Amino acid sequence: MSTIRVGVxxxxxxxxxxxxxxLADPRAAVVAVxxxxxxxxxxxxxxxxxxxxxxxxxxxxxxxxxxxxxxxxSHPGAIRLAIGHGTAILCEKxxxxxxxxxxxxxxxxxxxDVLLGCALAHRFFPPTARLAELVQAGRLGRITGFVxxxxxxxxxxxxxWKWNPEVSGGGVLTDTATHSADLFRFLVGEVAGVQGMIQHxxxxxxxxxxxxxxxxxxxxxxxxxxxxxWTTPVKRYSLEVYxxxxxxxxxxxxxxxxxxxxxxxxxxxxxxxTSTGRFRHLVRHFLDAVAGTATLSVTGADGLRxxxxxxxxxx
Numbered sequence: 001m002s003t004i005r006v007g008v009x010x011x012x013x014x015x016x017x018x019x020x021x022x023l024a025d026p027r028a029a030v031v032a033v034x035x036x037x038x039x040x041x042x043x044x045x046x047x048x049x050x051x052x053x054x055x056x057x058x059x060x061x062x063x064x065x066x067x068x069x070x071x072x073x074s075h076p077g078a079i080r081l082a083i084g085h086g087t088a089i090l091c092e093k094x095x096x097x098x099x100x101x102x103x104x105x106x107x108x109x110x111x112x113d114v115l116l117g118c119a120l121a122h123r124f125f126p127p128t129a130r131l132a133e134l135v136q137a138g139r140l141g142r143i144t145g146f147v148x149x150x151x152x153x154x155x156x157x158x159x160x161w162k163w164n165p166e167v168s169g170g171g172v173l174t175d176t177a178t179h180s181a182d183l184f185r186f187l188v189g190e191v192a193g194v195q196g197m198i199q200h201x202x203x204x205x206x207x208x209x210x211x212x213x214x215x216x217x218x219x220x221x222x223x224x225x226x227x228x229x230w231t232t233p234v235k236r237y238s239l240e241v242y243x244x245x246x247x248x249x250x251x252x253x254x255x256x257x258x259x260x261x262x263x264x265x266x267x268x269x270x271x272x273x274t275s276t277g278r279f280r281h282l283v284r285h286f287l288d289a290v291a292g293t294a295t296l297s298v299t300g301a302d303g304l305r306x307x308x309x310x311x312x313x314x315x
Contacts, residue, residue, distance in 0.1 A: 015069030058082055127255055191217070213225070
């Protein structure tokens with residue numbers, strides 16, 4: 001496959017980042033986009049056909065691949081339509097509003113041999129990817145702990161569908177802690193136990209939770225602490241991993257990995273990388289999988305498992 005014909009459904013924050021990733025890759029030809037907002041459709045590059053919905057685009061276009069970046073309640077219908085056309089899919093998280101809604105999509109894609117990926121993009125942030133390599137190589141020894149905080153300020157009310165459970169499926173756990181659950185699985189291991197606590201701090205986010213903490217553990221006893229928050233006035237992302245030989249911390253802005261070992265401190269800078277640049281790496285990997293030169297590393301099954309973990313924390 002020389003040129004990969006791509007469509008993007010949803011041109012909000014995530015969809016715009018997916019689109020940027022495709023436009024930056026010479027293998028991709030973005031032939032169509034879909035968004036319900038006419039102003040967003042009018043802003044796309046010249047020559048790209050526009051549609052008001054993912055369904056309209058998928059029915060009209062012969063696409064090799066599609067990014068689905070619309071709100072979660074629309075994911076199942078768009079995914080099923082793409083599966084029916086044999087179109088490779090990269091779906092934004094959460095894969096669906098609930099695990100029970102997501103698992104039939106994963107089953108159907110597997111049965112039809114259609115590529116289904118979930119855009120758990122933090123795996124592709126270069127400092128985090130490098131940390132995973134060090135963990136796999138045993139540089140930190142046996143992994144014993146993981147601490148991750150994703151805090152964003154939604155109090156300005158810019159994305160109100162996120163706190164409508166009929167659309168989003170849940171609050172901060174579904175929105176940001178799905179990333180955390182996936183990072184724990186990526187860096188530490190499969191989740192064998194979950195405990196959670198939730199907060200309702202700001203009435204504007206009712207009825208969903210706007211703060212949460214999860215305590216995760218593996219079967220081998222490694223633990224993880226996850227904190228998610230929508231109400232802080234300061235955007236803050238932090239990630240630390242601890243082991244018997246040392247510890248490591250990821251800085252998101254600037255992009256940096258700092259490793260503390262018994263006898264030294266190693267700092268790796270990633271010039272030119274930004275926290276949102278992870279989407280370009282995600283899209284590049286997805287295109288590799290579509291082209292058949294790589295095995296998709298973040299699948300629909302990973303998106304399903306992330307939902308199962310955060311649902312266990314909410315319960």
